[in-house]
Amino acid sequence: MKPTLPGIHHVTALTADAQKNIDFYTGVLGLRMIKVTVNFDDPTTYHLYYGDESGRPGSAMTFFAWPGARRGRVGPPQVTVTGFAVPAAALDYWRERLKERGVNGLTEEDRFDDKVLSFRDPDDMRLEIVATREPGGDAPAGGPIPPDFAIRGFHGVTIAELGPDPTIALLSGVMGFREEATDNGRTRYRAEGGSPYASAVDIVKVSTESRGFNGAGTVHHVAFRVPDDAQQTAWQSEIGQRGLAVSPVMNRCYFHSIYFREPGGVLFEIATDGPGFTLDESPESLGQALQLPPWMESDRAELEKVLPPLRLPDWR
Numbered sequence: 001m002k003p004t005l006p007g008i009h010h011v012t013a014l015t016a017d018a019q020k021n022i023d024f025y026t027g028v029l030g031l032r033m034i035k036v037t038v039n040f041d042d043p044t045t046y047h048l049y050y051g052d053e054s055g056r057p058g059s060a061m062t063f064f065a066w067p068g069a070r071r072g073r074v075g076p077p078q079v080t081v082t083g084f085a086v087p088a089a090a091l092d093y094w095r096e097r098l099k100e101r102g103v104n105g106l107t108e109e110d111r112f113d114d115k116v117l118s119f120r121d122p123d124d125m126r127l128e129i130v131a132t133r134e135p136g137g138d139a140p141a142g143g144p145i146p147p148d149f150a151i152r153g154f155h156g157v158t159i160a161e162l163g164p165d166p167t168i169a170l171l172s173g174v175m176g177f178r179e180e181a182t183d184n185g186r187t188r189y190r191a192e193g194g195s196p197y198a199s200a201v202d203i204v205k206v207s208t209e210s211r212g213f214n215g216a217g218t219v220h221h222v223a224f225r226v227p228d229d230a231q232q233t234a235w236q237s238e239i240g241q242r243g244l245a246v247s248p249v250m251n252r253c254y255f256h257s258i259y260f261r262e263p264g265g266v267l268f269e270i271a272t273d274g275p276g277f278t279l280d281e282s283p284e285s286l287g288q289a290l291q292l293p294p295w296m297e298s299d300r301a302e303l304e305k306v307l308p309p310l311r312l313p314d315w316r
Contacts, residue, residue, distance in 0.1 A: 002176075002234075003226060003232075003235050003238065004193070004231070005175050005225065006192065006193055006199070006225055006227075007058055007154075007195065007197065007198040007199035007224065007225060008057075008058055008154050008156065008198040008199065008201075008222060008224060008225065009057045009058065009060070009223040009224055009225035009255070009273075010049075010057070010060035010271065011060075011062070011079065011082050011154065011157060011219060011221075011222050012062045012063070012064065012219070012220045012221050012222075012223070013061070013062070013063050013125055013218065013219045013220055014063065014069060014072065014123070014217070014218055014219075014220055015064070015065050015069075015122075015217075016066060016067065016068055016071075016216035016217075017065075017067070017122065017123070018048060018067070018310060019308075019310060019311060020122040020123075021048060021063055021065065021122065021123070022048065022311070024121055024122050025061065026143070026313040027144065027313070028098075028101050028103065029151060030143045030150055030151060031050035031051060031061065031151060032050065032051060032052065032053060032140040032143060032287065033048070033049070033050055033286070033287030033313055034049045034051045034054075034060070034277050034286045034287045035047075035048075035049035035055065035254065035277050035281075036287055036288075036289065036290050036291065037291045038290075038292065038296070038303065039064050040252065042064075043296055043299070044303065044307070045066055046063075046307060047062060047064055047065070048062065048063045048065060049061075049062045049277070051153070051277075052137050052139065052152065052153055053138045053141050053283075054276075054277070054278070054283060054286075055276070055286065056138065057198075057255075057273050058153045058197055058198030058225065059137055059152070059153035064220060066216070067308065070215045070216065071217055072212070072214050072215025072216060073210065073211075073215070074126065074217070074218060075160065075206070075208060075210050075212030076161050076162045076206050076264070077160065077211070077212070077264040077265035077266050078159070078160055078212035078266060079157050079158065079219035079221075079266060080126060080158050080160045080204075080219070081118070081126045081157065081158035082125075082128070082154070082157055083116070083128040083129070083130045083156050083158070084130065084151045084153070084154060085130050085132055085135035085137065085151070085152050085153060085154065085155035085198075086132075086135055086150070086151055086152065087132075087135050087149070087152075088115070088131045088132060089131075089148070089149075090131055090148070091115050094129050095108070098117065098119055103119045104120045105118065105124075105126070107119075112181050112183060112188065113132075113133075114130050114131060114132045114155075115130075116129070117129040117131075121217075123216045123217035124217040125219070128155070132196060134197075135155075135196070135197070136196060137151075137153035138153075140315075141315075143313075152197075153197060154198040155196075155198070156188075156198070156199065156201055156202060157201055157219075157222050158203075158204060159201060159202070159203055159222075159264075159266055160204050160206045161204070161264045161266075162205070162206065162211075163264070164203045164204075166262075166264060167203060167262050167264040167266070168189075169263075170242070170262050171189050171203075172189060174238065174239075175224070176191070176192035177190060177191055177192065177201060178192070185204060187203050188200055188201070188202050189201045189202075191224075220267065221266075222266070222267075222268060223268075223270065223271040224268065224269070225270075225271060225272075226270055226273070227273050228272060228273070228274070229249075229256060229272055232249065232258060232270055232271075232272055235258070235270050236249070236258050239260050239270075244262070245260060246258055246260040247259040247260065251293075253275070253293050254275060254277050254279055255274065256272045257269050257270070257271045257272075287312065287313075290304070290307070
């Protein structure tokens with residue numbers, strides 16, 4: 001049986017200020033802080049995770065926190081926008097909330113069958129709130145946003161490409177995404193199964209000499225989900241057979257990962273649904289203390305000297 005990719009697992013971006021990032025994503029957007037850990041490849045810096053009540057796949061927005069990092073440049077080939085899903089009736093609430101909080105870059109448009117609010121986070125990264133009839137997901141409980149209006153997880157991502165045809169061939173011919181709609185130079189692809197939850201990938205062809213590069217305010221990679229290790233291994237073989245360089249399986253504690261660059265150059269990850277974020281914390285205490293992978297516990301005292309102190313939200 002061919003393996004499947006039901007949709008997006010997580011999106012990882014870069015921030016130059018961990019505390020401002022926490023204050024915005026938990027205090028303004030009302031996401032739950034579900035994990036405070038370190039970048040496993042650079043353990044002197046934080047890796048912050050936000051999501052719904054339990055950090056389900058499809059809700060996890062994560063950040064590598066690099067203090068004082070230079071600003072990145074948004075452009076192809078890159079994930080240029082991350083969209084969050086809210087119920088259709090929540091649009092007025094979010095419009096007023098973002099205005100009251102002085103959030104930058106607020107604009108509004110109709111796209112396909114949805115209303116979309118676009119704005120920017122403290123690192124000037126582009127985000128969207130998509131008011132949709134079937135947002136799916138679970139509202140974070142106990143936070144600043146009433147459950148009827150809360151973000152439910154991802155709606156999808158937008159990828160900018162100079163020449164999108166090879167990327168489209170990978171998405172539709174290999175990864176199982178189907179073309180759903182086209183409007184104003186944007187084509188939407190939906191993950192196999194058709195669920196509206198965290199499953200949309202919009203491809204936009206752009207004409208520019210200014211290619212994007214990573215830095216604060218840009219997306220580092222987008223991860224797609226698989227249910228288990230066996231399907232991930234099958235995808236590793238499938239991707240490799242297509243002539244793309246794919247990484248070994250990497251243990252990220254809360255999920256297992258493989259990485260590859262799609263033909264246009266965007267970094268893709270395929271991540272397992274498990275073990276999940278309650279591996280080392282109870283559901284009630286998610287995101288309340290620094291968690292380290294077992295192989296770094298012996299270095300905890302030294303790392304805590306280097307890592308800057310953080311004010312963590314406590315909604316309980």
